[in-house]
Amino acid sequence: MFGDLRRFDVGQPQGLDWFRQWMDEVFPETAAADIRSVPRGSYPMINVGRTDDAVRVYVFAAGLTAEQLEVSIQDNVLTVSGKREAPDVGAEGQAARTDFRRERYQGEFSRSLALPDGLDVDRTEAHFRDGICEVRLPKREELKPRRIEVQAKNAS
Structure with missing residues (x-):
């Protein structure tokens, strides 16, 4: 019945990946790739x-x-x-475009x-x-x- 609501078939995380992914979403500032690394996005x-x-x-x-x-x-x-x-910064310091997602630091x-x-x-x-x-x-x-x-x- 609700199959049409999901447009993309996105695979579910395996094992404990779902937990790590959930923790990264809840606490993004502490998300780390491994125990000795700095937070993701550094x-x-x-x-x-x-x-x-x-x-x-x-x-x-x-x-x-x-x-x-x-x-x-x-x-x-x-x-x-x-x-x-x-x-793309304009003369007055205003952005020349609106970004919907920005991943570049x-x-x-x-x-x-x-x-x-x-x-x-x-x-x-x-x-x-x-x-x-x-x-x-x-x-x-x-x-x-x-x-x-x-x-x-x-x-x-």
């Missing part, structure tokens, strides 16, 4: 990796320029901040990340290309892995 998204030489932080900031990002380090905390302007943002010990923060480099800012934090020389040569000793 901007910009960040990847962190480590090599033998450095720690690398990748900041995904599509639509921004290098001038719109500020990267700073203080007390072993890396902070990336800036401002993302709203698209706009406004001021700031993300902070605690850094591990042993980095040479004075040699930090940041490069921006194609909407990705790569921050390279080299390790101090004394903390880099070293190969020790094993010498054969002649038997006497």
Whole structure:
């Protein structure tokens, strides 16, 4: 009888997904992708990796320029901040259109990340290309892995 009221066949969440989805809707400011992540919708998204030489932080900031990002380090905390302007803003600051749904982040943002010990923060480099800012934090020389040569000793 009421089958016509549902126009789209939307699959039902499986397992406990329905509960997570419900919690995200009830408490959107605390919704997190996993136990160690920041709330969903945090901007910009960040990847962190480590090599033998450095720690690398990748900041995904599509639509921004290098001038719109500020990267700073203080007390072993890396902070990336800036401002993302709203698209289609008129001369008086009024939006040129009415949005019914907006998922793209706009406004001021700031993300902070605690850094591990042993980095040479004075040699930090940041490069921006194609909407990705790569921050390279080299390790101090004394903390880099070293190969020790094993010498054969002649038997006497």
